Amino acid sequence: MRLVNVQDYSLVEVDGPGSNQYAILSHTWNGTGEVTLDDMRDLAAAQAKCEWPKVQQTCALARSQGIPFVWIDTCCIDKSSSAELTEAINSMFEWYKKAKTCYAYLSDLAESPTGGPESDRGRQQLHADLGACRWFTRGWTLQELIAPREVEFYDKSWTMRGTKAFLQSDVASITNINESVLSDSDKLSIIPVACKMSWAAKRHTTRVEDIA
Template identity: 40%
Template sequence: QKIRDACAIAGSHGYDYIWINTCRIDKTSSAELSQAITSMFDWYRLADVFYAFLHVVHDTSDSAGPGLSPQNFFESSWFDRGWTLQELIAPDNVVLLSNTWGVIGTKFQFAKTLEEKLKLDAGVLMGTKPLFSVSVAERMFWASARETTVVEYKAYCLLGIFGVSLTPRYGELRPCTERLADSIPCS
């Protein structure tokens, strides 16, 4: 049903096609998974629109729209996951959807709230400040409290945030976070 609803919202906004990352990536293929991990940031950056489905955010007359209560808004685990940081930053147009697929608003409308709550730079969210002008330390801070299901994903979800490429390796003795740190330009 979620796929049908996602297609319906995209269609209502004039799109004939939709790419759904949870359905499209074959995680049983290490080659496909590796390619997806290293390409995701660019895929999101090139998207016309990115829909973020916040399944616990209720669409009511009291809370829907740009006046949404931050307490309600941030109940969604979407704001805590490692991979969703790039989903929020990379696309120019992020549309936040409630549990009934109603449009809550966009990252532009909520840029100041997102900056206050998540400590993200509102200029980066609104596209008025280049991502790579933000210090490495600040970008690392943005990711520090985010959670991933696999320890290696803690590093791999940040590849696009730092503009680096790593070949994903699982179960390696040298932690992937060290490989990530070694790959990040110092300036």
């Protein structure tokens, strides 16, 4: 598996999620515009992709927080290798859990009128806006929400709108996920299977088998 060096966008081979400090991106894909592993091996090709700013912003955030590497699924997994793809799918929860922080980029979340984390006055509108975001309807983002200890939510302009801890009651209301699980993914072990399946029931995935 690989990480992206936030200084020069080079790829670094790693043994697994516990070997380096890194931040991780959670996002919804934009069809063929995503930056792939092959693109990252030729930066000119990567920078020509319409979703390159997503890679740039993720690396810039990590740099500003003193984090040397980032993990982005589209850039770091060799999807042409069935063995690597299977390994990545099976270890995805651990990659998110062991990240220093997770940046959840909500590309359809309107820009903040205040330009920063929400005050109590704007909380009701933010709750409604978050609930309408595609990120909360996708299958893969369920584990990407639960696994990391820290999640930072960013709107379409890459303004941070709040953290999972700050917005915990809102996120719980939107997803029906227990607040105890949102604050500590280890609590998943005591949650009934039927309850966990209910969290995924209304989420959509690209392929039917991904629901499982």
